[in-house]
Amino acid sequence: MEERKIKIAIQKSGRLNEDSLKILKDCGISVDNGRDQLKALARNFPMEVLYLRNGDIPQYLRDGVVDLAIVGENLLFEKGSDLQVIEKLGFSKCKVSLAIPKGQTYNSIQDLEGKRIATSYPNTVKEFLQRENINADLHIINGSVEIAPNIGLADAIVDIVSSGSTLFKNNLKEVTTLMRSEAVLVASPEIPQEINALVEKLKFRIQSVLNARESKYVLLNAPNDKIDDIIALLPGMRSPTVLPLAQKGWSSIHTVIHKDRFWEVIDELRAKGAEGILVSPIEKLVV
Numbered sequence: 001m002e003e004r005k006i007k008i009a010i011q012k013s014g015r016l017n018e019d020s021l022k023i024l025k026d027c028g029i030s031v032d033n034g035r036d037q038l039k040a041l042a043r044n045f046p047m048e049v050l051y052l053r054n055g056d057i058p059q060y061l062r063d064g065v066v067d068l069a070i071v072g073e074n075l076l077f078e079k080g081s082d083l084q085v086i087e088k089l090g091f092s093k094c095k096v097s098l099a100i101p102k103g104q105t106y107n108s109i110q111d112l113e114g115k116r117i118a119t120s121y122p123n124t125v126k127e128f129l130q131r132e133n134i135n136a137d138l139h140i141i142n143g144s145v146e147i148a149p150n151i152g153l154a155d156a157i158v159d160i161v162s163s164g165s166t167l168f169k170n171n172l173k174e175v176t177t178l179m180r181s182e183a184v185l186v187a188s189p190e191i192p193q194e195i196n197a198l199v200e201k202l203k204f205r206i207q208s209v210l211n212a213r214e215s216k217y218v219l220l221n222a223p224n225d226k227i228d229d230i231i232a233l234l235p236g237m238r239s240p241t242v243l244p245l246a247q248k249g250w251s252s253i254h255t256v257i258h259k260d261r262f263w264e265v266i267d268e269l270r271a272k273g274a275e276g277i278l279v280s281p282i283e284k285l286v287v
């Protein structure tokens with residue numbers, strides 16, 4: 001019998017499409033980009049990719065039409081809170097925020113009482129208003145939400161904010177954040193047992209890719225009498241590798257540094273006498 005493949009849903013076009021395909025590619029799984037077709041078979045992994053509208057994906061997961069999907073966390077909050085997130089993927093980071101016209105004063109959430117709020121995320125806004133004990137009128141619009149206050153349709157909006165440039169261009173200011181979001185891998189509650197091992201295999205690959213994206217491989221040279229001081233600075237994986245250089249009295253030290261600590265550690269290393277510091281990206285990091 002033919003092996004059952006993983007069916008994964010990816011956004012057909014939009015913010016998540018490219019990075020979703022990129023993460024699969026980094027996992028060694030290559031597929032066509034979905035520009036011309038709605039379904040594609042991966043070339044080197046038992047996987048079928050379905051290219052769908054983001055907003056439709058929660059229902060497909062629920063029905064078991066797909067086993068896995070990559071969506072924004074904010075969409076799950078809006079219409080998929082019953083679905084299980086199996087991995088945060090670290091891209092498409094954004095906020096869902098409330099914004100009002102720049103010229104308006106804002107003291108507290110209470111200012112929204114009785115106001116009109118335009119949004120594409122009604123459930124998210126309703127939950128927020130309920131939590132804050134506020135009554136407001138919701139206007140549901142599917143796109144270009146930021147235009148609503150300028151055309152007199154609403155007093156405030158709730159929409160996605162990333163760089164803030166769309167708010168800026170529309171003369172709006174962010175006043176509060178309802179939630180933070182990033183792309184996530186989500187599972188269907190109906191995943192058949194026969195593909196559990198495949199799902200685990202994919203998860204393992206994704207984790208190795210994400211670990212690698214977070215870290216840098218660092219090589220440096222140091223005089224032998226500085227090695228202990230330098231090693232004390234290095235977080236490393238287990239402990240750094242120290243190899244003698246051809247030049248007497250010197251060694252080469254190899255280690256892995258988390259990208260968030262990177263510049264801080266490099267400055268400290270230089271201060272302790274490290275030289276010839278070479279930094280490279282890591283392709284996969286299996287821990």
Ligand SMILES: Nc1ncnc2c1ncn2[C@@H]1O[C@H](COP(=O)(O)OP(=O)(O)OP(=O)(O)O)[C@@H](O)[C@H]1O
Binds near residue numbers: 056
């Ligand atoms: N400016 C942005 N910066 C970062 N992430 C974003 C941004 N805009 C949207 N996102 C994230 O990408 C997801 C998809 O957004 P996008 O606008 O591409 O599609 P959509 O209109 O929500 O869905 P559909 O596929 O149904 O048309 C959002 O749910 C959000 O998580």
Ligand SMILES: O=P(O)(O)OC[C@H]1O[C@H](OP(=O)(O)OP(=O)(O)O)[C@H](O)[C@@H]1O
Binds near residue numbers: 159164
């Ligand atoms: O803070 P910024 O960096 O400006 O990003 C925020 C904008 O990005 C998204 O729209 P998108 O470009 O996806 O267009 P859409 O309305 O067609 O979905 C979102 O709906 C905001 O309008």
Ligand SMILES: [Mg+2]
């Ligand atoms: Mg959008």
